[in-house]
Amino acid sequence: MALVFAGVCSHAPGIVGRAEQAEPAAKKRLYDAFDDLRLQLEASKPDVLIVVAAEHFANFFMNNMPSFAMGMADYYEGPIENPDWLGIERTRIPGNRSLSERLISKVMERSDVSYAEEWKFDHGIMVPLHFLTPNYDLPVIPANINCQGPPLAPLHRAWKFGQALGEAAEAVSERVALIGTGGISHWPATPDSGKINEEWDRQFLDQWSRCDKEAMLSYSDAESYLEAGQGAFEIRTFVAISGATEGKLGTVHFYEPIPIFAVGCTTATVNL
Amino acid sequence: MVSLYYVQKFLFELNRDPEFQSRYTADRHASLSGFDLSHEEKRALVEPDIGLLFHLGVNGQILMHFAAFHSIEWQDYLQQMRDGLEDHGPVREGVYAVTGYEGVAAHTSRLGQTENTVGGR
Numbered sequence: 030m031a032l033v034f035a036g037v038c039s040h041a042p043g044i045v046g047r048a049e050q051a052e053p054a055a056k057k058r059l060y061d062a063f064d065d066l067r068l069q070l071e072a073s074k075p076d077v078l079i080v081v082a083a084e085h086f087a088n089f090f091m092n093n094m095p096s097f098a099m100g101m102a103d104y105y106e107g108p109i110e111n112p113d114w115l116g117i118e119r120t121r122i123p124g125n126r127s128l129s130e131r132l133i134s135k136v137m138e139r140s141d142v143s144y145a146e147e148w149k150f151d152h153g154i155m156v157p158l159h160f161l162t163p164n165y166d167l168p169v170i171p172a173n174i175n176c177q178g179p180p181l182a183p184l185h186r187a188w189k190f191g192q193a194l195g196e197a198a199e200a201v202s203e204r205v206a207l208i209g210t211g212g213i214s215h216w217p218a219t220p221d222s223g224k225i226n227e228e229w230d231r232q233f234l235d236q237w238s239r240c241d242k243e244a245m246l247s248y249s250d251a252e253s254y255l256e257a258g259q260g261a262f263e264i265r266t267f268v269a270i271s272g273a274t275e276g277k278l279g280t281v282h283f284y285e286p287i288p289i290f291a292v293g294c295t296t297a298t299v300n301l
Numbered sequence: 302m303v304s305l306y307y308v309q310k311f312l313f314e315l316n317r318d319p320e321f322q323s324r325y326t327a328d329r330h331a332s333l334s335g336f337d338l339s340h341e342e343k344r345a346l347v348e349p350d351i352g353l354l355f356h357l358g359v360n361g362q363i364l365m366h367f368a369a370f371h372s373i374e375w376q377d378y379l380q381q382m383r384d385g386l387e388d389h390g391p392v393r394e395g396v397y398a399v400t401g402y403e404g405v406a407a408h409t410s411r412l413g414q415t416e417n418t419v420g421g422r
Contacts, residue, residue, distance in 0.1 A: 042365075047375060052414035085362035090313045091306065109317045114369035149317055151366070177362060179396065218361030219397050220383045223405035259361075259396045288408040 032198050034073035034206035035274045036298035037237070037267050038066060038161075040082070041212060042152035043290040045116040045159055050289045062283030062296045063160035069298055070161055075206035077125055077168045078161070079132075079194065080154050081270065083176035083211045083263040087151035095143035096182035097190045099136065100171040101129040107150025117155050125168040128203055132170065135197035140190045157210045174269060176211065176262040184246045187265035191272025198273070209270040211263030214256070215292040221258070223288035229257045230284065230293040233264060238279040238297065240271050260292070274299040305358050305394060307336045311346060312359065316366040351378060352385020358395035 048056055070078070087109045089095060105122045112119050129144070136142050148171050150158075158169065172194065174187055182190075198205035213233055214226035236244040245268050253261040271279075281297040311333065315321050325332040329347040338346070345353040349371060354364055368378040386392070386399060402408075409415075 043375070050375075052409065055414045085366070086309075086313050086360065087317055090310065092310065110366055111369040111372065114372070177360065216400065216402070218365035219355075220379055220386065220399050221402040222379060223408055224400070224402040225408075254396070258400070286408075286412060287414070288405040288412070 030199065030202065030204065032195060032207055032274065032301060033075055033204045034070050034298070035208070035270055035301060036066060036069070036296070037209040037211075037270055038063070038157055038296045039212060039292050039294045040153045040156045040210040041215070041217065041290050041292040041294075042110065042115055042156060044156055044294065046114055047289050048116065051287055055285065055287050058285060059283065059287065059290075059294045060160075065282060066296045066298070067161045070206055070208075073206055074204060075167065076203040077128055077170055078206045078208060079170045079172055079198075080157060081172045081174065081191070081194070081207065081209040081266045082153040083266050084153050084173050085151050085177055087149050088145060089173065089175065091178050094175055094178050095173070096175050096186065097140060098143040098145055098173045099129060099133050100124060100148040101133060101144045102126055102146050102148060105148045105150055105169065105171065108155040109149045109151050115152055115155065117159050120165055122150065122158065122165050123168045124170060128168070128201065129170050131201050132194075132197040135200045136190075136193040139193035139196065140186075142190070153210060157208060161208065174265045176265050179250070181250060181262055181265070184248060184265060184268050187268045188242065188246060188272035191269030192275065194269065195273030195275070207270060207273055209266035211266035212260040212292045213264060213267075213295065214258055215260035216258035217260045217291050222291045224258065225286040225288065225293045226257050227286050227293060230286075233267075234281050234284060234295065234297070237267050237271060238281055240275065240277060240279065242271065242275070245271060270299065274301065277301060304337050304339060304342065307338055308342050308346065308354065308357060309359055309363055311336045311338070312363045312367050316363065316370065322370065350385070351381035353389060354385070355382040355397070356385045356389035356392060358393045358397065360395060361397050
């Protein structure tokens with residue numbers, strides 16, 4: 030059936046791991062936004078949540094780097110990071126191997142995708158789950174777009190991967206929710222960590238909310254790198270969600286630069 | 302010889318594998334066996350020298366997880382990278398060029414988030 034929920038959110042590790050270092054009011058605004066996003070997700074009564082992530086070398090490395098990959102297991106584990114550093118306990122997250130296999134088979138009709146029968150989650154998935162499924166009681170299917178180790182698949186292929194995901198969701202009977210997680214402009218894990226190009230972010234989010242395919246696919250990595258940092262390569266996750274919900278408008282519920290979290294913190298949903 | 306690929310491969314495997322982490326903790330030098338590394342790279346991985354690893358071009362996401370494993374506090378991690386650039390020069394290769402930034406504290410204040418307890422530069 031058609032997707033029951035689609036959205037995007039930030040996943041920066043500092044959102045949880047450095048929570049006490051933020052201005053309390055700014056932190057509360059973001060946490061409230063995540064809580065609203067959780068309520069919207071729960072109201073859609075999903076059977077599964079596909080997380081389109083931009084992992085940071087938790088599973089995939091330059092010895093064998095897939096542009097697109099999906100998990101196909103009955104459970105996953107995370108976080109790989111020091112739990113004290115991330116502020117999230119290590120745990121087991123339920124998956125759904127059968128459903129993964131059906132979805133992946135369908136995605137393969139339109140897009141090349143690797144599958145993985147084991148997958149360790151890093152902050153890119155654990156931070157969103159920490160807020161959206163805090164009891165880890167909703168089966169999750171991880172999907173990854175390589176946004177870290179160039180060469181990276183171009184944006185139009187991220188769009189097509191999202192399209193394939195959307196079509197695959199329609200082909201199964203389960204109620205599928207979809208969330209893309211990534212940063213917009215940011216310079217994570219560098220001495221420039223905390224730098225945010227708010228103007229660039231707001232322009233991209235405006236394009237995303239209007240599902241402006243031409244505008245979103247016109248970004249080049251070289252320009253994004255200069256204006257929005259290497260973290261902006263992760264807009265591929267946002268683009269994939271738009272591809273999965275082509276023609277549908279989105280609503281940005283929250284956007285605020287919070288430097289200690291190292292990203293313009295965002296929550297948004299597609300009006301399905 | 303510079304072998305950024307194997308430096309990052311070592312860190313990738315260490316970051317995600319608790320058993321490998323135990324071996325590293327027990328004998329850091331021995332855990333390097335099997336990776337094609339220069340003397341300088343081995344030293345940086347064993348100490349660890351975060352600044353040198355950043356200068357060599359280690360992807361920040363890989364390096365961040367490694368620093369977290371060593372329980373290096375966030376502001377110290379950022380400072381060690383800055384010190385590495387000061388001591389060794391700009392990042393040699395990779396996508397982690399430094400572009401200049403006013404710092405978290407000044408930025409936070411400029412945004413009006415004035416009640417923070419950030420100790421950043």
